[in-house]
Amino acid sequence: MLYARLTNEWLAKDTGRKVKIALHAKFAAGERTFAYAPLGYIRHPEIKNSLAVDDETKWIVERIFDLAVHGAGAAKITKILTAEKVPTPDWLNFKRYGTFAHIYEGKSEEKACAWTIAQVRSILKDETYIGNSVHGKQTNISYKNKKRIRKPQEEWFRVENTHEAIISRDVFEQVQGQIAERRRQMKNAADTQIFAGLLKCADCGWSMSFGTNKSNKTAFSYFNCTNYRQLGKNGGRCTAHYVRYDTLYAYVLARVQYWSKQAEISEEKLLRKLLKSGNSERDNAAKKQASELARAEKRKAEADKLFTKLYEDWSSGRIAEFNFTMLSKKYQTEQQELIEKIDRLKADLAAEKQTKADAEKWIMLIRQYTDPAELTAELLNTLIDKIVIHEAVKEPDGTRNQEIEIFYRFVGKID
Numbered sequence: 345m346l347y348a349r350l351t352n353e354w355l356a357k358d359t360g361r362k363v364k365i366a367l368h369a370k371f372a373a374g375e376r377t378f379a380y381a382p383l384g385y386i387r388h389p390e391i392k393n394s395l396a397v398d399d400e401t402k403w404i405v406e407r408i409f410d411l412a413v414h415g416a417g418a419a420k421i422t423k424i425l426t427a428e429k430v431p432t433p434d435w436l437n438f439k440r441y442g443t444f445a446h447i448y449e450g451k452s453e454e455k456a457c458a459w460t461i462a463q464v465r466s467i468l469k470d471e472t473y474i475g476n477s478v479h480g481k482q483t484n485i486s487y488k489n490k491k492r493i494r495k496p497q498e499e500w501f502r503v504e505n506t507h508e509a510i511i512s513r514d515v516f517e518q519v520q521g522q523i524a525e526r527r528r529q530m531k532n533a534a535d536t537q538i539f540a541g542l543l544k545c546a547d548c549g550w551s552m553s554f555g556t557n558k559s560n561k562t563a564f565s566y567f568n569c570t571n572y573r574q575l576g577k578n579g580g581r582c583t584a585h586y587v588r589y590d591t592l593y594a595y596v597l598a599r600v601q602y603w604s605k606q607a608e609i610s611e612e613k614l615l616r617k618l619l620k621s622g623n624s625e626r627d628n629a630a631k632k633q634a635s636e637l638a639r640a641e642k643r644k645a646e647a648d649k650l651f652t653k654l655y656e657d658w659s660s661g662r663i664a665e666f667n668f669t670m671l672s673k674k675y676q677t678e679q680q681e682l683i684e685k686i687d688r689l690k691a692d693l694a695a696e697k698q699t700k701a702d703a704e705k706w707i708m709l710i711r712q713y714t715d716p717a718e719l720t721a722e723l724l725n726t727l728i729d730k731i732v733i734h735e736a737v738k739e740p741d742g743t744r745n746q747e748i749e750i751f752y753r754f755v756g757k758i759d
């Protein structure tokens with residue numbers, strides 16, 4: 345009720361502050377405010393706003409922490425609880441106090457043990473079970489929408505030993521350590537997904553799959569052809585195309601760093617390099633195309649005029665039918681050839697212009713990443729279209745050679 349009152353918009357700020365101070369005094373004295381006691385507890389029969397251990401449900405909390413301390417994560421624990429038909433806290437509240445009747449009334453027993461991972465996770469992190477009361481974990485971001493946000497831990501208001509613990513501090517801390525470690529591993533796994541969607545097998549064109557080799561003392565990650573992985577060696581559809589994650593990462597990072605450096609030194613030089621211009625042969629070819637186009641257009645204008653003249657001569661009877669037919673055929677053929685030539689030259693020149701615009705676009709993109717220290721999904725997807733992994737070749741001296749082709753966006757393969 346107190347919280348509900350605090351959220352009311354009409355509550356003057358000053359009053360709010362006073363209530364808060366009064367609340368803090370209550371908290372400090374070990375009081376808790378709660379609608380329902382957390383799983384494993386009941387409202388204390390004698391002490392106001394305090395908890396007492398519930399002998400009927402305490403075992404569920406103990407079971408959850410026991411599973412966790414023996415290495416099970418929240419997902420696995422959730423599965424086990426559901427399989428063992430352990431009732432959920434909400435179901436217990438419904439049975440005892442009739443709460444959430446709209447959800448549970450007349451529902452099968454299955455609903456009674458429908459645990460969620462979030463539920464298990466929040467129990468594993470709840471300091472209530474070591475006898476602490478933690479207040480102010482959340483704050484109301486807005487009085488209007490009552491959307492709650494979590495406050496940073498240092499702003500929590502923690503009072504120790506406000507009630508009897510169910511879980512020992514040792515076990516609790518061990519579980520917190522495991523949760524942190526699992527989160528770290530998850531983050532690492534997420535990091536390796538930066539290449540998602542970019543890697544392709546050079547031989548079959550399938551995507552590459554991510555895997556981790558845990559049989560070694562230090563686990564390492566790798567990619568191999570999905571086609572090969574799914575159908576196996578015996579399917580004979582493709583070969584492994586195995587590449588280690590760290591090898592690939594180092595190579596791609598080095599290439600991106602190289603191009604970023606080139607762009608930093610001189611955008612103009614890089615542009616010329618990308619267009620392979622400055623190359624006099626290519627420059628001359630482009631000039632030749634432009635003048636050829638001008639000549640073709642001029643000739644076509646002349647041919648049009650000649651044909652018009654020919655037509656007039658024929659209609660006024662100045663030339664014979666036979667000559668007209670022969671000459672008009674000749675002009676028409678020439679005109680057709682000129683039209684085709686003009687179209688081709690125009691397309692070539694436009695492509696050249698487009699290539700230049702694309703190269704400029706890519707340079708603009710890579711300029712956003714000056715001397716990148718690491719690869720991110722964003723960087724890779726901004727700059728790179730695909731990375732093609734070839735099968736490694738083992739040299740007679742035992743070294744392993746593997747071609748990795750990077751196709752950049754707009755400019756393609758440029759190294």
Ligand SMILES: [Zn+2]
Nearest residue numbers: 545548569582
């Ligand atoms: Zn393949």
